[in-house]
Amino acid sequence: MNELERINKTVDQNPSLKSTEKLTSIEVYDKYGAMAYGIILQIVPQPHLAQEILVNVFSSPQLQLCNSYPFTFAVCIIKLARMKAMETKGKLLGIAPEKRDLGIYEGERSPGLVFDLAFCQGYTPEEVAEKLQMSKSEVLRAFHEFFKSYAITNAAKL
Amino acid sequence: MNNRDIIESGILESYLLGLGKDHEQEQTKQIVLADHTLREYIEVLENNIREYFDQKSVNPPSQLREVLQLRTLKSETRKEKHVFGKAADSQNRQSGVYHDIEVNDTHIKVHKYWRPAFITVFILSKIFLIAGLYYFFKSASLENENAKLRTQSEQVR
Numbered sequence: 001m002n003e004l005e006r007i008n009k010t011v012d013q014n015p016s017l018k019s020t021e022k023l024t025s026i027e028v029y030d031k032y033g034a035m036a037y038g039i040i041l042q043i044v045p046q047p048h049l050a051q052e053i054l055v056n057v058f059s060s061p062q063l064q065l066c067n068s069y070p071f072t073f074a075v076c077i078i079k080l081a082r083m084k085a086m087e088t089k090g091k092l093l094g095i096a097p098e099k100r101d102l103g104i105y106e107g108e109r110s111p112g113l114v115f116d117l118a119f120c121q122g123y124t125p126e127e128v129a130e131k132l133q134m135s136k137s138e139v140l141r142a143f144h145e146f147f148k149s150y151a152i153t154n155a156a157k158l
Numbered sequence: 159m160n161n162r163d164i165i166e167s168g169i170l171e172s173y174l175l176g177l178g179k180d181h182e183q184e185q186t187k188q189i190v191l192a193d194h195t196l197r198e199y200i201e202v203l204e205n206n207i208r209e210y211f212d213q214k215s216v217n218p219p220s221q222l223r224e225v226l227q228l229r230t231l232k233s234e235t236r237k238e239k240h241v242f243g244k245a246a247d248s249q250n251r252q253s254g255v256y257h258d259i260e261v262n263d264t265h266i267k268v269h270k271y272w273r274p275a276f277i278t279v280f281i282l283s284k285i286f287l288i289a290g291l292y293y294f295f296k297s298a299s300l301e302n303e304n305a306k307l308r309t310q311s312e313q314v315r
Contacts, residue, residue: 025230029223034215035208041216051222059229071174071200074208079176118177125177140168147171151206 023073028066029058032074036081042120043085049092050085057084086122109134111149114142161195170196170203 023031036057040050057063057080066076109132117123117131118139125139132139164170172178173186190196 026223026227029226033223034217035211037218038215039211042214051218054218055222055226055229058226059233072204072208074211075174075204078207078211079174082176119175124179125172137167140172141166142168143171143175143177144166144168147203147206147210150210154206154209 023067025058025063028063028073028077032077033058035074036077039078039081040085043082043122044089044092049088053084053088054081057081060084082119089122109142111142111146114139115146118143161193161199164189164196165199170200171207174200174203174207 033054037050037054040053040057041047044050044053057077060080062080063077066073066080114128114132114134117128118125123131125136128134129136129139134142159167169178169182169186170190173183173190176183178186190200
């Protein structure tokens with residue numbers, strides 16, 4: 001079964017993948033709070049600071065924009081949690097993005113490393129490409145490989 | 159670029175996680191919204207991403223929910239202050255509706271004016287105490303002196 005056939009099958013099985021109901025902040029927190037906290041802790045490992053960011057995420061007016069987000073709420077929360085954590089991390093370190101260490105990485109260039117640099121450490125795909133001496137398209141492809149291998153491992157576990 | 163190339167290029171993952179630049183994000187959004195198959199793929203991808211982050215989820219402390227509840231309520235009240243002429247709001251205010259909130263906090267919260275009031279009362283009580291003691295000892299010494307003078311005058315007689 002190729003990738004597109006797998007998609008069609010999954011969508012047929014889950015006709016209501018996208019929820020259209022409007023949720024309040026507390027309902028969203030109950031549903032996605034743990035996930036957002038996990039994401040924030042990956043970026044800012046200090047629990048007290050992470051908790052402050054978590055409250056900011058779920059009390060921010062930007063959360064209401066997720067109600068009109070074209071795709072699922074979960075992904076909107078992931079983006080918002082990452083954005084808030086990155087803002088705090090930036091303020092905390094007082095480092096402008098252009099002053100970050102872009103030293104060339106000598107070790108293994110796995111999709112997991114590419115994802116970690118881009119998602120958790122806040123490097124742009126161009127910066128990751130420079131750091132790992134890859135092309136930008138290879139970096140983007142690594143994101144795809146990362147989630148593809150995750151989906152395969154997950155399916156094998158089930 | 160056909161759909162397979164778009165999927166394998168990783169731009170959809172970059173779009174969903176907000177890793178690209180704004181114009182790239184907008185471009186990808188337009189591509190996805192225009193194509194039914196890509197929209198379906200995005201839904202599956204969203205599920206994968208959600209499952210991945212669900213596995214990494216960490217339960218936050220239970221007190222955070224209460225903090226969030228309070229903060230949300232505060233911002234709602236602030237909004238209500240600026241909304242005029244809404245029948246439902248004015249009804250609520252007239253009937254004096256209170257919000258039920260359970261707060262797991264051992265501290266008592268009072269109005270900020272209680273602090274200067276308490277300090278004033280404390281200082282006044284100290285002044286009265288000192289004044290009271292001063293006049294008590296003064297009257298005691300005067301009584302002693304009076305008694306002494308009385309005995310002296312009796313002796314002279």
